[in-house]
Amino acid sequence: MSHTITIRQQTIGEGAPKICVPLVGGTHAELTEEATFLTSLDVDLVEWRVDFFEMAEDIEKVKSVLIDLREILGDMPLIFTFRSAKEGGERELSSGSYSALNTAMIKTRLIDIVDIELFNEEQTVKSLIHIAQENGVYVILSNHDFKKTPTKTEMIGRLKKAQELGGDIPKIAVMPKNAGDVLTLLEATNEMKERYANRPIITMSMAGAGVISRLTGELFGSAITFGAAKKASAPGQIDIHELRSILNVIHKNL
Numbered sequence: 155m156s157h158t159i160t161i162r163q164q165t166i167g168e169g170a171p172k173i174c175v176p177l178v179g180g181t182h183a184e185l186t187e188e189a190t191f192l193t194s195l196d197v198d199l200v201e202w203r204v205d206f207f208e209m210a211e212d213i214e215k216v217k218s219v220l221i222d223l224r225e226i227l228g229d230m231p232l233i234f235t236f237r238s239a240k241e242g243g244e245r246e247l248s249s250g251s252y253s254a255l256n257t258a259m260i261k262t263r264l265i266d267i268v269d270i271e272l273f274n275e276e277q278t279v280k281s282l283i284h285i286a287q288e289n290g291v292y293v294i295l296s297n298h299d300f301k302k303t304p305t306k307t308e309m310i311g312r313l314k315k316a317q318e319l320g321g322d323i324p325k326i327a328v329m330p331k332n333a334g335d336v337l338t339l340l341e342a343t344n345e346m347k348e349r350y351a352n353r354p355i356i357t358m359s360m361a362g363a364g365v366i367s368r369l370t371g372e373l374f375g376s377a378i379t380f381g382a383a384k385k386a387s388a389p390g391q392i393d394i395h396e397l398r399s400i401l402n403v404i405h406k407n408l
Contacts, residue, residue, distance in 0.1 A: 157354065213258045221262075270293055
């Protein structure tokens with residue numbers, strides 16, 4: 155199996171990490187304005203963090219925004235993400251509502267990638283992956299730990315489980331308490347890439363201490379990095395102009 159995935163014009167898993175910028179507007183108008191602004195920037199993918207949207211529980215309202223975002227973004231790959239409060243998001247949904255929202259947006263086929271949280275009920279995860287596959291939508295199967303950095307073995311185990319369940323792009327984001335935690339994340343990333351991964355993976359150490367992990371994906375194995383245009387969706391995201399410049403320097407020297 156190839157270690158890369160091509161979505162529209164972007165091949166994920168080769169060369170420098172692709173830069174993804176989140177949409178975090180709270181209203182329909184804010185989101186369309188934000189999306190229009192992003193089309194003028196040097197970004198590779200856009201992630202709609204729908205948990206920031208004030209009407210996130212209204213599937214028809216979400217769908218209406220999605221139609222407009224797809225029109226504005228054109229051929230730019232779009233990730234649809236409802237990040238739950240327990241994994242650092244802005245709000246919580248019941249299991250049924252989470253599944254219904256993601257299912258409805260997958261079936262529009264207006265999104266390219268859906269982010270599903272690994273630590274949902276396994277049957278929910280499997281069902282959403284199946285629906286995504288039926289509709290030509292890729293799946294990021296993710297886990298976020300805002301309290302700590304698990305052991306290297308645990309992080310590799312979570313990435314392997316995401317791969318085994320059928321996630322197209324396993325993802326883990328963790329919080330460091332010291333420089334050693336950042337090294338542990340990078341070691342886990344490198345070992346996953348070298349020994350187990352048969353598809354692109356995303357890893358990051360968050361906050362200021364973890365910024366280095368957002369820059370060195372080409373060396374250690376993380377295929378997508380997240381930067382901020384106006385407002386960050388997670389601690390440690392840096393300005394996309396600085397991010398692109400540093401990624402280019404690293405790429406030219408590898």
